[in-house]
Amino acid sequence: xxxxxTAIRCAVFLGLxxxxxxxxxxxxxxxxxxxxxxxxxxxxxxxxxxxGDCPTLAAMMREHQAATAxxxxxxxxxxxxxxxxxxxPGIAAIFSGIGYIFGLFGVAAFxxxxxxxN
Amino acid sequence: xxxxDGVLPxxxxxxxxxxxxxxxxxxxxxxxxxxxxxxxxxxxxxFVASLIxxxxxxxxxxxxxxxxxxxxxxxxxxxxxxxxxxxxxxLFQFGGITALGVNALMMGVPALVCAGLFRWLQNGDxxxxxxxxxxxxxxxxxxxxxxxxxxxxxAGENFFAAAKLALVAHAPVVxxxxxxxxxxxxxxxxxxxxxxxxxxxxxxRGKGDCSL
Numbered sequence: 001x002x003x004x005x006t007a008i009r010c011a012v013f014l015g016l017x018x019x020x021x022x023x024x025x026x027x028x029x030x031x032x033x034x035x036x037x038x039x040x041x042x043x044x045x046x047x048x049x050x051x052g053d054c055p056t057l058a059a060m061m062r063e064h065q066a067a068t069a070x071x072x073x074x075x076x077x078x079x080x081x082x083x084x085x086x087x088x089p090g091i092a093a094i095f096s097g098i099g100y101i102f103g104l105f106g107v108a109a110f111x112x113x114x115x116x117x118n
Numbered sequence: 119x120x121x122x123d124g125v126l127p128x129x130x131x132x133x134x135x136x137x138x139x140x141x142x143x144x145x146x147x148x149x150x151x152x153x154x155x156x157x158x159x160x161x162x163x164x165f166v167a168s169l170i171x172x173x174x175x176x177x178x179x180x181x182x183x184x185x186x187x188x189x190x191x192x193x194x195x196x197x198x199x200x201x202x203x204x205x206x207x208x209l210f211q212f213g214g215i216t217a218l219g220v221n222a223l224m225m226g227v228p229a230l231v232c233a234g235l236f237r238w239l240q241n242g243d244x245x246x247x248x249x250x251x252x253x254x255x256x257x258x259x260x261x262x263x264x265x266x267x268x269x270x271x272x273a274g275e276n277f278f279a280a281a282k283l284a285l286v287a288h289a290p291v292v293x294x295x296x297x298x299x300x301x302x303x304x305x306x307x308x309x310x311x312x313x314x315x316x317x318x319x320x321x322x323r324g325k326g327d328c329s330l
Contacts, residue, residue: 089209089210093209094169096209097165097205097210098166100209101161105157105161106158109154112151112154113151116151
């Protein structure tokens with residue numbers, strides 16, 4: 001009787017947490033390996049798939065989530081910096097502007113010299 | 119210091135366009151053909167100056183140069199600034215197209231004031247030229263900040279609050295501008311003093327140098 005109870009408990013536990021573990025695995029696989037610090041966080045996850053209790057699993061997932069959030073913040077900061085640097089005019093725009101100015105005043109000087117001759 | 123599209127009411131924008139057009143016409147009236155290369159060089163310097171930003175505290179500032187443009191070009195300063203702002207607007211998206219007239223007035227009128235004041239203060243002494251250069255350089259930027267506040271006041275802001283904010287924000291630029299203008303004036307006074315001097319009135323047209 002005791003054995004059957006334990007078996008049922010195990011089945012319920014697996015049924016509840018197997019999808020979670022699967023999701024964790026899928027997200028870990030979907031992420032490209034970026035740096036060494038990330039590997040240190042992700043590597044324990046496969047080790048607990050074949051067993052392990054709920055609190056450690058939850059703690060690991062929380063840790064993993066924190067790592068992902070950290071990476072996301074970094075990416076967002078990079079994107080903001082990139083957007084800021086995109087707003088700055090490039091070297092081509094600067095030189096074309098200088099060229100426009102010299103060209104405009106060159107044409108003006110040309111017209112002025114012609115009108116003086118006439 | 120550029121006002122963007124849609125900040126000011128249409129009537130103010132249109133009036134500023136008309137006034138700026140008049141300013142350009144006056145500049146063209148005083149224009150001497152032999153000054154065109156100088157105007158072109160100063161205009162391109164003005165055009166590029168706003169891109170060189172100096173990090174200062176939490177923000178970065180850049181030179182505005184209305185003072186030195188006024189000193190070097192005299193009445194033609196308005197034309198130079200208008201051309202520089204038009205190109206900045208189209209190539210760098212600094213300021214809006216509808217606010218072009220407002221921006222030209224905001225920078226051009228201080229430049230004209232600087233031109234007159236600098237000429238009035240001269241007596242041929244280099245130190246005096248440098249001091250008046252510093253004064254005019256700082257004053258040009260401060261005046262531009264005041265004009266900014268004035269235009270923002272037409273959009274419903276409180277004039278004194280806006281003026282205080284603009285002046286505080288531009289205080290480092292004023293100091294930087296004064297130093298740079300003084301250095302440029304001193305250098306030009308020693309190397310090529312005739313650059314610092316343009317005939318202030320049209321009856322001197324085509325006469326060339328003035329006494330310095």
